[in-house]
Amino acid sequence: MPEQDPNVRNKNFEEVALGYTKEMAMEEAARCLNCKNKPCVGGCPVNVPIPAFIEKVAAGDFEGAYEVITTENALPAICGRVCPQESQCEGKCIRGIKGEPVSIGKLERFVADYALDHDIKPVGAEEKNGHKVAVIGSGPSGLTCAGDLAKLGYDVTVFEALHELGGVLVYGIPEFRLPKQKIVAKEIEKVKELGVKFETNVVIGKSTTIDQLMEEEGFEAVFIGSGAGLPMFMGIPGENANEVFSANEYLTRSNLMKAFDDSYDTPIAAGKKVAVVGGGNVAMDAARTALRLGAEVHIVYRRSEAELPARVEEVHHAKEEGVIFDLLTNPKKINVDDNGNITSMTVVKMELGEPDASGRRRPVEIEGSEYDIEVDTVIMSLGTSPNPLISSTTKGLDVNRRKCIVADEENGQTSKEGVFAGGDAVTGAATVILAMGAGKAGAKGIDEYLKNKEK
Secondary structure (H helix, E strand, O other), X not given: OOEOOHHHHOOOOOOOEOOOOHHHHHHHHOOOOOOOOOHHHHOOOOOOOHHHHHHXXXXXXXXXXXXXXXXXXXXXXXXXXXXXXXHOHHHHOHHHOOOOXXXXXXXXXXXXXXXXXXXXXXXXXXXXXXXXXXXXXXXXXXXXXXXXXXXOOOEEEEEOOOOOOOOHHHHOOOOOOOOHHHHHHHHHHHHHHOOXXXXXXXXXXXXXXXXXXXXXXXXOEEXXXXXXXXXXXXXXXXOOOOOEEEHHHHXXXXXXXXXXXXOOOOOOOOOOEEEEEOOOHHHHHHXXXXXXXOOEEEEEEOOOHHHOOOOHHHHHHHHHHOOEEEEOEEEEEEEEOOOOOEEEEEEEEEEEEEXXXXXXXXXEEOOOOOEEEOOOEEEEOOOEEOOOHHHHOOOOOOEOOOOOEOOOOOOOEOOOOOEEEOOHHHXXXXXXXXXXXXXXXXXXXXXXXXXXXXX
């Protein structure tokens, strides 16, 4: 797929990958073997009928391909861009055994973009069934759950705490990976076309509670897809210095509050030398954002490159753009001057020992290997956990020790009757597509629950 040149794109916020042409898409689709047992579908958390839509693309029927995809996936333009296809559908592709797998993600993106450009509408329910369902959060799990329920005829209202819809899709993922107006807003519009209503600036737990929604406003079931926005820190000396940020805050300022755009007044500490601590996709997003804001950027990660949790594509793009990787390195202390401003960060070299509970080799400090990296800004990208606001204001809702809501994987059922949950609020920070899979499971669970209630 054509991409912007690395030395051009590292100075702008326009999308990196430029997408397939019709000819490219049809040529790539022709590589699909249309396997009988469809291993790619088994690798997809939302079970998109992959060979069926690719067959349509190969024949040049892009509208038909969109109809096939949207039977299972309400957000194909988003998934085509941010799904880790290499470990899911493409990782199962038979063509990948002896060569390159079919580029399923790029084909999905092409079809979805074609539908957005030609205003092709998804197919909704023929009639309403008279049942009201509330969905909390307009991120990937909430949107998926709402879309699936609307197709089944439910009257669905989505409550979003922020002023803009999209959850992590708008506050967490940068413009150069996922354009907001061109893609996210238009995909949400497609969910609205299914009949879903949206209310912004509603903080469940403050503005109203789940119990009030069910007892006073007539909602028969609730799906919690409120995400995981609470950042984690290391607890090292100097971590409360002026220029230490969580990746969540840094990205929210840039993405949602448009700090990257000079026409907005949102302040952001761009920094001249920035260290991003962590190695996941969010760390890559923060590092590539800081780079575009004019800084020299270091990724500081305590394991080796083979253990980086980020997608290979994201690491590759970051390296191409000029991000420096300080691997097998761990922060010990952030050094500050008399005014509380960062002067440097003390780090220690690591080596890999025996595997730990995650199956990855555990990093061990090399004694006496401490040294200082000269930095003026530090971004901590160590994962996030759910905000406890909903669980602390909802009677009978069980959470685990990580403050994640306990819910059944198959149907999203929580410990509280009529309340379902999925996505990062249940698992902690994960991927967009896994959150969508949980949204589908929640919609199925709610549908079964309300049908059984009728009997």
